[in-house]
Amino acid sequence: MTRPRGAVRLTRYGLLQTDRATDLLTGDPLSFWDIDKAAPLDETAAGILAELGAVGDPDLALLSLHRLAAADPQVVSELRGDRGLRRRLLGVLGASAAFGDLLAARPELWRELTDPGAYAHRPDHGELRQALLAAVGAKDGESIRNGCAMAGVTGPAAVLALRQEYQRRLLCLAARDITGASGLDVVTAELADLADALLQAALAVATATLAPGRPEARMAVIAMGKCGGRELNYVSDVDVLFVAEPVDADTDPAAALRTATTLASSMMRICQQAAWPVDAALRPEGKDGPLVRTLASHRAYYEKWARTWEFQALIKARPAAGDLALGREWWDMVSPLVWRAADADGVVADVRAMRRKVLDHLPPGDAAKEVKLGPGGLRDIEFAVQLLQLVHGRSDPEIRSGNTLEALAKLRDGGYVGLADGAALGDAYRFLRTVEHRLQLQRLRRTHRIPDDSDGVRWLARTLGITGSAEKGPVEAFLDQWAQVARQVRRLHEKLFYRPLLEAVARVPSEAYRLSPDAARSRLGVLGFADPASALRHVEALTSGVSRTAAIQRTLLPAMLYTFADSPNPDAGLLAYRKVSELLGRTPWYLRLLRDSGPVAERTAQLLGASRYVADLLSRDPEALQLLADDAELAPRGLDTLLTAMLAAADRSTEPVAAVTAVRTLRRRELLRIACADLLQLLDVREVGQALSDVADAVLEATLRAAIRGVTTERGAPPPVRVAIVALGRLGGQEIGYASDADVLFVHEPVGGAGDAEAAAAAIAVAERVQRLLAARSVDPPLTVDAGLRPEGRQGPLSRSLASYEAYYRRWSSVWEAQALLRARVAAGDPEIGERLLWIADDLRYPENGLDPAGVTEIRRLKARVDSERLPRGADPALHTKLGRGGLGDVEWTIQLVQMQHARQVPAPGLRSTSTLDALEAAAEAGLISRHCAADMVEAWKLASRVRNALMLVRGRPSDQLPRYGADLAGVAWVIERETEDPQAFVDRYLRTARHARRAVEDIFGA
Structure with a gap:
């Protein structure tokens, strides 16, 4: 059946339900469509239809507009004469069925969108507070009692007044949001300010309903979560906790606390009836703890019992309503505890475990659709930012913001996050939060889930301004963009969240960041630096100034100093690090690599503090530092x-x-x-x-x-x-x-x-x-x-x-x-x-008949001559790795004698190997030497070879002599055994191993 020409024309305006659209557009109250001509009634109607076709859901917008016009026909004439109103009103109606219902029920509200000046006005925190208080007949500073102005309107009338004023403000904000007049940062901050105002007004109403004669109390409402960070959603629980104190010394504290608890409970009930639930589950002990606590009770809890996630939550805390002076007193008390939290053992692991727990509790089907909790979602960004804040915020007050985007910007400016990574995370956060907002605006319900059906995704894409292209429609274009953002967020989350440097920095005590020069020298001496004054000069040279390079060094060095201190030669390591840094300091990738790329910073400190050989090579080829980022890069090339x-x-x-x-x-x-x-x-x-x-x-x-x-x-x-x-x-x-x-x-x-x-x-x-x-x-x-x-x-x-x-x-x-x-x-x-x-x-x-007795005697004579003549003057024969007793020469001469005696006759291919160890294994397998003797010689050969290599690595020049004491011995012991606290124990091990090998050599070589 051929579709009517009018229906085809209507689809050009994005209207899919063409029969209904024809009915709604023809005749009163809209009269935008000429059914006979199958065209807009006039040029103005064509403009309105074009604006309608640009919104998220044109069919929804048209139905809601028809309902509004039926309630207030004047809206139609205003739409014809006001292009700005068309864009604002139709944008809201096409994005939100809930606002369509609201305007049908309260048609006078559309007039809030007519005045461009009033519409574009961004109300500040004080204006919103006064407006919500005025709605219930209260004013700031009037009839102050229990820390809040008393309302003149109470009961259901107060709830209705709050709801209506809140809805009016929310409508204006949503219009500015949807049309792009206000960016995400402004929208989320204004939503938080509006929440503060509602909390204050609800508290005023609650105060007015208190029974006369109740003991008075000072009570502050502390905003937490997104409200505390001034980055609130359209639809969200408002997380809070309460703190209260008696108004004076004569007031019974327990009675004051009961009053405050009554106030808090009443306030929460009023807020839920007017706008949204208030959630106090983030308070100490959660829902099992008292709703309201005193300052002393809060302090005791956070000092003794609080867990990592509770300090993480406090990053976003701020006084929002009630007695703000008390709220600031509470924050001044709690804040130092937040920024000392990372001093506790396991904080980094705790935050990571909490993130994994969130993911584990998501049903598999939901995880793939979640923009908030799923992999690559908002929580990945927030947890990464908060973990960086907990670790680095101890020493840097600049990054302590409760707002995610502000904190991310400060982390980027301070060098804790790369410029490109910080910008990418910021863009991703804005995109995901905007998606979340559009999802919630549709029905003003709390959701973070992408629709399952293509119609729902198409609406979402269009409200975001994603119209697609000739190759891809809006659905495919949105899904591609979302997948790309999620992948990038997940990659950066894992890069930042699981950065080994975080754990290293977390192990540095907070006081180490705040030392005076004298105290710093003392601390460096305690750490093991032989020349603390020189070490401090190196640190100052690397970290002084306001450049980004210096900022990143200030991030890196606290943890690296502790790694240097664990190495054999901290002073040489720090000096080498300074030289490499000066060679590469202006190279864009260098400090970014140390900060972001896996274990590079810790490995750099380990290697430079252990090996002059590596330090010398690295000073000539500093770009080779990039090898340390990946074990695969360190694998020898064939x-x-x-x-x-x-x-x-x-x-x-x-x-x-x-x-x-x-x-x-x-x-x-x-x-x-x-x-x-x-x-x-x-x-x-x-x-x-x-x-x-x-x-x-x-x-x-x-x-x-x-x-x-x-x-x-x-x-x-x-x-x-x-x-x-x-x-x-x-x-x-x-x-x-x-x-x-x-x-x-x-x-x-x-x-x-x-x-x-x-x-x-x-x-x-x-x-x-x-x-x-x-x-x-x-x-x-x-x-x-x-x-x-x-x-x-x-x-x-x-x-x-x-x-x-x-x-x-x-x-x-x-x-x-x-x-x-x-x-x-x-x-x-x-x-x-x-x-x-x-x-x-x-x-x-490989002589045909083996080595004759004269040949055996000659080899023994040569070996004895080498032992007596080749050992350097003053060398310790017990600790000389090459010519000493049980050293490389002993083992190699012994197995070579066995090879010359038996390799021609014994059918063991390994016996003809050029490798000492392979030949030893083959000789033992063939029964030419005992397994026990072979094992002793293998162990001695390996240990002597390792010591020889370690001496070169540590000293930067060759040596065959293991020292009995001193820095070189400590370095060799560290390189080989890592955990040896007493280098003398390593000497004892070497001597014991060499003695066993020497006995095996004498048994075989002298037989």
């Missing part, structure tokens, strides 16, 4: 990834020095990554050795390529050789430390018909350039390429051909050279050449 990055860096320059400089820069970043992960106990000692060896392999590969390119440039042609670098020693075993040299062999083969001499000269030129490029002076840690284990040692050629190696090893090699080859593996260069050298080495390092 060899393939390192090769790709370093070869690309080397290839960006044809000049070898520049190419290797770029490679060494990347190595510095990787060393820092590994050192940080090591210190944070994210890697064990084997993983550290593997990671450092991968870095060395990649550096050798990239440097070899650059060296070949350099030789090519000098010769004018590529060198006629294929070159490989074979790793030996700890690099061969993939177990190097931070200060280890790269022990290598260079091996080559001629290509292109080159003679042996020409090929050797070219290969040696390449090898020398590799050594020279990596030994060049630089700000980066050196990697010494040591070829001293080659045939004939330093007297022999730097590189040999495969044939030369084979001839030497068959005729001239010593037992120690065979032993050195046990850890040979291909590290860089031509893999085929390297593998062929290893094949040649196999007959030497």
Whole structure:
């Protein structure tokens, strides 16, 4: 059936119920539509219909307008002549069925929207208070009794008078809100002011109904929640608590309290009958506690019994009605307790648990529709803001506002929240509160739930001014915007609410924020800073001034100082932090990273206070601090990834020095990554050795390529050789430390018909350039390429051909050279050449019939010589990690002897591993050494390797000697064990472990 032409035309004005709309628009009282022409009756009617089509629900607005016009036909002529009235009145009617009902019942109220001046006027708190009091015949300061003016109108007449004045004020406010004349901040503040005024007027009525002769009392009404924060909803319980005192010393306190309780109960009843419920459940002990308490009773409760959520609620408390002087006295008493609440243990965890509890109690279906309580809703913003306030408000009075948007702005200005994050949360809060307001205006009912039906969502979207686009209608456009806001709020909530820095700051006592310089120096000394005066100068340099940088440092440092204090060297850590901060202080991401990004601030303080090595690396590459934000960033990058990055860096320059400089820069970043992960106990000692060896392999590969390119440039042609670098020693075993040299062999083969001499000269030129490029002076840690284990040692050629190696090893090699080859593996260069050298080495390092007695005797003799001659003068043989008793040398010589004796005959692939630990495990598995001896040697080798690494990390320079006392020992003990309070206990542990290993070595090596 074809729709009538008039119906089609009406849908252009957003009217969907076209039959009813035709009836309502045609004839009295509206007469806007010409049914014969299927068009507006005239140009003015067309303008009214166009305005009607722009409102949230045009059908609802038209029906409500028809009802209003039937009650007061004058509204139609006013609409024709007043465009402003059209926008205001139709906007209200299209947004709220409740206001449509109100105007039908009280048609005179539409005139409140006719005067542009009166309509645009924003009444202040005093004006609203006087208006509501006047409605019940009371004035401020008149007939003061019990802290409030007495009303002249009481009973049902008073309730009606309050309700009507409240409705009138609410209508004007809603019109300004819907038309955009007043923003959210103004609307919520005015709603709170209106609530204050109603509380005051209701109290006046309650006072007037008191029986004569009742004892008098001073009583204050304290607003809580959104009313207390001056950010009230259209429809909400008004949260309050009451405080009362006798009017003078002659009044019986108990009798005065009974009077105040009667007043409070009566006031609450009047408010509920006139406008909304008053909820006093946030009072001490909740609904189980007395409705009214004295100042002393409040103090006793909050000092002894109050829980975290109660202090959180008090952030928004303010005197609202009654005896305001008493209210201010109450607040002056309670406020210090609020801002000391975060000193208690577990406050941060308590607030987080409360938020989770709210979410857990939401039915699953409701959570997805809730703009207030659901994930990504208003509560997420409010809880994040309040937790930040509780923690940081102890030292910064500027952020103590009870208003969410004001507090958020202050947190942003004070550096506690990032500028972008603060702006995003503010925008999201305004959007969600506006959605909440539109939902409540529809029927003036308390709700925070998005409608389930598309018609309801369409109405909501249109009242928000969301009309959609050609691609998306208003429903889809709103749902997309809401989902985007919710995701952003949830992300920022988790970022701020679960920020580890909050817990660290909460552990700092409040008095630490308010110390005089002398007291601050004393506190720093107590914390463990050896030079408190210098530490204080560093703190002052970082925090002085009014810049945002200084503000954020003032947020960070209290907690960081305690972390520095827990580290081995607080003074060095704080100095290093100052240097890094001065290098990066103006970098936009730096302080934001420390404040917002997970554990970065705490980790920075830990690492700088523990490791000079890290401090030195970080001072040269401060941007690497970003690695600390994520454990995944601290995971070592595998060899393939390192090769790709370093070869690309080397290839960006044809000049070898520049190419290797770029490679060494990347190595510095990787060393820092590994050192940080090591210190944070994210890697064990084997993983550290593997990671450092991968870095060395990649550096050798990239440097070899650059060296070949350099030789090519000098010769004018590529060198006629294929070159490989074979790793030996700890690099061969993939177990190097931070200060280890790269022990290598260079091996080559001629290509292109080159003679042996020409090929050797070219290969040696390449090898020398590799050594020279990596030994060049630089700000980066050196990697010494040591070829001293080659045939004939330093007297022999730097590189040999495969044939030369084979001839030497068959005729001239010593037992120690065979032993050195046990850890040979291909590290860089031509893999085929390297593998062929290893094949040649196999007959030497894994003798066919095992090591003969003469060979065993020779190894024992060499070991004894090393023990007696190589130990540095003055070294303590019990604590020398490399050459001492039960140290690395003992373990490695022992397992290498076992390998040379049995690796050819015993079918255990692990016995031929270049890894010390793998070879020990394989020897125990094959029964060549006892499990007990293997376990003792493994433990000793790991501990000695960790100590060696820790010495480098702590001191920033290599050492093999574990000190018996002093700061370095304390640092090593902290790095390895963290919880060791007595470093001497760590020395005892090392000695015990080494003794056990030494016994195992003697059992095996001397057998």
